[in-house]
Amino acid sequence: MNAGAWALSAARYAFRGAWFAVVTVAWLVTLGIASAFPGRLGSVAFWLVAVVGATIALGAVWLPMLRKVAPVYADVLRYRRRRRGWLRRWNGYCVARDLGIVPTLPEEVEAVAFRRKRRRRLPAAEFVTTSSGARLMVEQQMAATTDDDVLKRAIAYSGIIGMPSEFVTITRPTPGRIVVQWPASAPVDVLADGRVNGWKVRVPGGVPVLGRTSSGQDVALDIAGDPFHVAVQGASRSGKSVALMGLLGGYAPASRRGAVIVGGIDPTGLLLAPWAEHPGAEFRALGLADLDAVTGALSAAVAEMDRRVAWLMQEGRDKVRTPDDFPALFYVLEEYPGLTAALGSSDAPLKPGDRRLPMVKAGVQRLIQEGAKAGVRVLLLAQRMDASIVGGSERSNIGTRISLRVDNRDAVAMLHPDADPETVERIRGFAAGYAYVERPAEAPQVVRFDAIDYSEYRRVVMGES
Numbered sequence: 001m002n003a004g005a006w007a008l009s010a011a012r013y014a015f016r017g018a019w020f021a022v023v024t025v026a027w028l029v030t031l032g033i034a035s036a037f038p039g040r041l042g043s044v045a046f047w048l049v050a051v052v053g054a055t056i057a058l059g060a061v062w063l064p065m066l067r068k069v070a071p072v073y074a075d076v077l078r079y080r081r082r083r084r085g086w087l088r089r090w091n092g093y094c095v096a097r098d099l100g101i102v103p104t105l106p107e108e109v110e111a112v113a114f115r116r117k118r119r120r121r122l123p124a125a126e127f128v129t130t131s132s133g134a135r136l137m138v139e140q141q142m143a144a145t146t147d148d149d150v151l152k153r154a155i156a157y158s159g160i161i162g163m164p165s166e167f168v169t170i171t172r173p174t175p176g177r178i179v180v181q182w183p184a185s186a187p188v189d190v191l192a193d194g195r196v197n198g199w200k201v202r203v204p205g206g207v208p209v210l211g212r213t214s215s216g217q218d219v220a221l222d223i224a225g226d227p228f229h230v231a232v233q234g235a236s237r238s239g240k241s242v243a244l245m246g247l248l249g250g251y252a253p254a255s256r257r258g259a260v261i262v263g264g265i266d267p268t269g270l271l272l273a274p275w276a277e278h279p280g281a282e283f284r285a286l287g288l289a290d291l292d293a294v295t296g297a298l299s300a301a302v303a304e305m306d307r308r309v310a311w312l313m314q315e316g317r318d319k320v321r322t323p324d325d326f327p328a329l330f331y332v333l334e335e336y337p338g339l340t341a342a343l344g345s346s347d348a349p350l351k352p353g354d355r356r357l358p359m360v361k362a363g364v365q366r367l368i369q370e371g372a373k374a375g376v377r378v379l380l381l382a383q384r385m386d387a388s389i390v391g392g393s394e395r396s397n398i399g400t401r402i403s404l405r406v407d408n409r410d411a412v413a414m415l416h417p418d419a420d421p422e423t424v425e426r427i428r429g430f431a432a433g434y435a436y437v438e439r440p441a442e443a444p445q446v447v448r449f450d451a452i453d454y455s456e457y458r459r460v461v462m463g464e465s
Helices: 001-038 044-100 105-118 147-161 242-250 252-256 291-315 336-347 357-370 409-415 423-426 454-464
Strands: 126-131 133-138 169-171 176-182 210-212 218-220 229-233 258-264 283-287 328-333 376-382 398-403 436-438 447-449
Touching: 001 133, 044 126, 044 147, 105 357, 105 398, 105 447, 126 454, 147 176, 210 242, 229 242, 229 409, 242 258, 242 328, 242 376, 242 447, 242 454, 258 291, 291 328, 291 336, 291 357, 291 376, 336 376, 357 376, 398 409, 409 423, 423 436
Parallel strands: 229 376, 229 398, 258 283, 258 328, 328 376
Antiparallel strands: 126 133, 133 176, 169 176, 210 218, 210 447, 398 436, 436 447
16 A cells, blocks of 8 residues: 555545544534523433434444445555565564575575565465464475474574573474474473372273373273273383273273273282282283293183184174173283293293293284284283384284383384374473373374372272272
């Protein structure tokens, strides 16, 4: 909009404003006269005539004025909006260029783009500043710069835009797209606070609620209904056992009804000890003092799976419906690497035909590869899911994958091959109870499991009041 158009619009506004002021003053004078002579002019009819007349006069001036001003005002708003968008695009290019995300354009291209507002000449980038911080969004990274280099430059750039440097983050929502954020203050972790009233078993619809996401939504894990095995990895004191106590404790009522059987091998005996009075004692082995009991419990689980598969063949079906056909069998392998290490040590002096470790590994492999269709769910726990612990064939049959704090990058990549480097580093720095949960047909999410102590877990499983 040029200067002449602005001057003409200003003159029109001044004229209409003056006319509006005259009519308004005349109206107020009329009302003043009416209030000054209430005896002579204070009748109801006079008041009605004065108010209606003044309203019509004002409407005659105001409505045409609105109709004429509206298009001009809309043009002004549109111009301001386009200018803000252009400035975001230009500033985005400048910041992305300084951070090395996009290459520097020739000076003549920059000059033409800036003078004539040619957005198409610039890379698709936007830079936005608000009271909560600043954000750079680049649709496609066009320069060969690593995330570490971008992060170093973004930290150095914090002083230029007046933002703290200690909270800078880099994310990649989609391939090729990069987002750099400068929060004005420390990010608020909505998962930092635990449950106000402590951990309580919540089983809405028969599915235990284990924790919540950063958006505050509850996370439930239906291992009885979903045909997926579960793998949980995490370093010592990261919260693996707490997560399993919440999951298994939620299924205690279903076990009492005969809809679920909890079995497994527990080297310490603490996790499965409260289930002594529940069905399925033949599938459980506590401690490593009696290694024959370990192989016996696993052999019983494999035999139960074979019995169910034979029943499916007889019935002409392809899978078991739990709990209508058979109860779901949860087979827990607590600290599976420790179990295999103990078996390997005990097998050293034995003949190859008498060794237990090959028998256990073969049984676990069969449960993972064939158990889903028979209503068997394997829950595998380890500090690290190395290739020596779980082979590729078994890992491909594990649907639900959970990683708490893990020190080894390769272990995270082994269980979550699609995780980007930033996610891997985030998992390595998790606080206790935080986990990266990946399930089939769902987007991965960060979850904080509800806290539960062992006494509460025993009370729930054993049905104590």
